Amino acid sequence: MQEKDFPHEFPCIRCGDCVPACPVRLDPRRLLLHLREAHLLAAQREGVLDCAACGRCDAVCPSRIPLMQHFVAAKKEIAVAIAQRERALAARERYRARQLRLSHDEEVREERHHEQTANAASADAVAAAIARAQAKRAARRGTPPA
Ligand code: SF4
Ligand code: SF4
Numbered sequence: 001m002q003e004k005d006f007p008h009e010f011p012c013i014r015c016g017d018c019v020p021a022c023p024v025r026l027d028p029r030r031l032l033l034h035l036r037e038a039h040l041l042a043a044q045r046e047g048v049l050d051c052a053a054c055g056r057c058d059a060v061c062p063s064r065i066p067l068m069q070h071f072v073a074a075k076k077e078i079a080v081a082i083a084q085r086e087r088a089l090a091a092r093e094r095y096r097a098r099q100l101r102l103s104h105d106e107e108v109r110e111e112r113h114h115e116q117t118a119n120a121a122s123a124d125a126v127a128a129a130i131a132r133a134q135a136k137r138a139a140r141r142g143t144p145p146a
Contacts, residue, residue, distance in 0.1 A: 010063035018057035028057040028067045048074050
């Protein structure tokens with residue numbers, strides 16, 4: 001947030017009058033400083049999200065700085081950033097879950113393939129054993145195997 005966003009206000013003279021005016025014990029002067037320097041995260045750490053938008057700091061500010069407006073705008077900006085971050089996290093989580101599902105499906109497919117191959121091999125082995133037994137019986141009887 002830059003001064004150009006609020007072009008009609010005077011500079012902060014650091015009188016500190018806004019500090020005791022705040023019912024939620026924020027330091028509007030410091031919050032303003034962070035926002036002027038575009039340090040949204042610092043303003044968040046300083047408690048801007050707790051601002052009750054009561055306007056008491058505005059009322060005592062000799063520079064007539066619309067402090068509350070600054071803080072409300074910052075809260076909106078932070079809310080948008082949080083929502084974007086949450087959407088990004090949710091998308092990443094969905095992608096991760098999809099990759100896990102695909103890799104699980106691939107494992108199941110491979111397992112089935114191995115089972116089918118093993119079953120086919122054992123069926124061949126059984127058929128070969130039966131054929132050998134029939135050949136032996138036929139040899140004993142002197143007749144060709146069935
Ligand atoms: S508008 Fe926010 S910062 Fe200003 S006095 Fe009220 S709660 Fe405190
Ligand atoms: S009351 Fe206004 S001028 Fe005084 S410190 Fe607070 S913001 Fe700055």
